[in-house]
Amino acid sequence: MTTAVPAGGGGGSRRRSVIAATPLAPAVLYFLAFLVGPLVVLVVFSVFTFRDLQWLPELTFDNYVQALTDLSYRAIVLRTLGVALAVTSIVLLLAYPFSYIATFVFPRRRQVVFFLVLVTLFGSYLVRIYAWRTILGAEGVINATLVGVGLIGEPIRGLLNSPLAVGIALTNFLVPLAVLPIYSAMQNVSPALLEASRDLGAGRWQVIRGVALPLTMPGVRVAAAFTFIAAASDFATPALLGGAGGRMAGGAIQREFGTTLNWPLGAALAITLIGAVVLVIGGIWWVLGRIGR
């Protein structure tokens, strides 16, 4: 039996939708003003011309040509993506087991464990970078211990001011960030499902690979995106821990804005990096999707 739709029912429905969406207006305005707006400004700057320390509204794509074809910038972007990919892989390999253990192995302690992870995010980012300088430096905790117990005669100088230091610090900073979405996803996995799979003869690895991982894949994808974006865009960690070699994209962009004052090129580099990051994240999601099947 069909139900007759009253006349004007479509308009009423639309009005109700508008009224229902009105509370979203502040958030939408905030999003437009502080995310979309600056991005638009960045895009506009990226097609400006830079001449004699002036930013001239003479539209050109030369900045993008330089960002994409200049060998030094290409090397910087590829290095950045490589480091970010490596850090993301290590972070996921650490964050997932941690979240799994916190959720299913110590269910009664999981909120405490989760809180301990959160607490690490409360500290100043810069303070944590300097803490790693203290740990990894020539007279830092690691070298002092190794020299003190007689394992080495001279401090190991390559711990700090190296890509290794950048990788260690970024991993340390980003594991808590990755734990958050993975842990949240695991809350929606009923332990009964895992138990049922074990009852049906699945081994521990099969339970994780075949049941837990597919069900938590949305959280893993979000964690991968968070981690990759943060690692690719960081410039403070490489600047303070990475030494003189191998600049990353964040530092190159910062230099264009703050030192050479070539804002149009800096904006083009930033947009290029955004595009590259989006492409790589798409690839990561595809791979994770295949793994999670």
Place this chain on the structure above:
Amino acid sequence: MDRRSTRIAALGSEADLRRRAMLDRRDFLRLGAGAAVAVAASGLLMDRAMAQSPSAAAGSPATQEFAGTTLDLIGLAGEDGKVELEQWRSDRGVTLATSPFSSWDETFAKLKTDTFDLALVANPYVSLWGKAGVLTPLDLSRLTNWESMFPALKEADFLRDEAGNVYAVPIAWGDGPYIYVPERVPTPPTSITDLLDPAWKGRLVTWDDPLLIFHQLAVAKGYPSPNLTTEQLADIQADARTIVSHLVAFNSSYEDATDYMVRGEADLAIGGWEAMVNQAAAKGTTLDFSFFTEAHGGGWSDSLAIPTNAVDVDAAYAYIDAMISPEVNAQVATNLVSGTVNSLSVPMVDPSALIYDYGIVESTTSPIKFEAWTPPLGAPDGMATKADWDAAWAEIRAG
């Protein structure tokens, strides 16, 4: 009913408890409005607190010529006259609001986007920023202490554009030493080209800026820095790449460079400052300074300028004039361990800060020239521009 049950009954049902514990919408809006007002008020209070207020006991009413004026200055802590001109500000009713910056280069961007009454500018940048239109040509007749300034500073090219307009007034100067750890560097190098030796690998720190390295290498090779051909720039770039490969890291400040040497992670800082010796001594490490042959073409001088969008121009001129007055500039030189710019100030500088050869600034033909090392913005074909220098450095930094 026992006492406990009576108390529980008085509290009401569980639903009542839960309702009272939760904020209702009206309470939430009230709290939110109150919080917003509190945050805004605290922000305003903090803003005012950060400004240097005139002391409660204001000076003579007759000298409150700039009463109510706030001078917004972008500069380095210690070179803003915060300490040295405290009484001067109190006497005139001036408040100083200093905005610090982490590098000279970021100042330009801030000068283009924000409003300041005074800006501290290093010698490589004065004429460049003047030509870029962010600094005002100065009326030197408004500076009563200008004439007693040392000749090498007063007549310096770095303050001027081709038309002779002066864009800034020096308030301090120094020479261009490198700082090293004598315990680990028994034989200090004499030329920057000595640092090309592989023995220096992993022992150097310097600034993330091509000007100093390129300029000194150019002088070492006899090239007319900063007006280089593209071939000369390429030649310098190759040597600069070697020096950069010998770096431990790029320092972000003089203190940062000192800390690298104090921690034993570096043995020599290119582009140092004598005050680093004192900083390290306070941390129990002995440092010393020396000069590359080429650095005697590279003294430093920090100057105060008036940005083109300055609001309180009259107060800005008065502030600059006060900073270069004999008594005040002697105090500036003492506090900064720098050279004083006023020839009448020297007897008043504390002996501990009299570490510079004042013969450098007493003549316009002195060996240290406070040059503008920045390459030209535009140049004929075959000549290297600032963009070429930046691109060459970006290639080195890309690894």
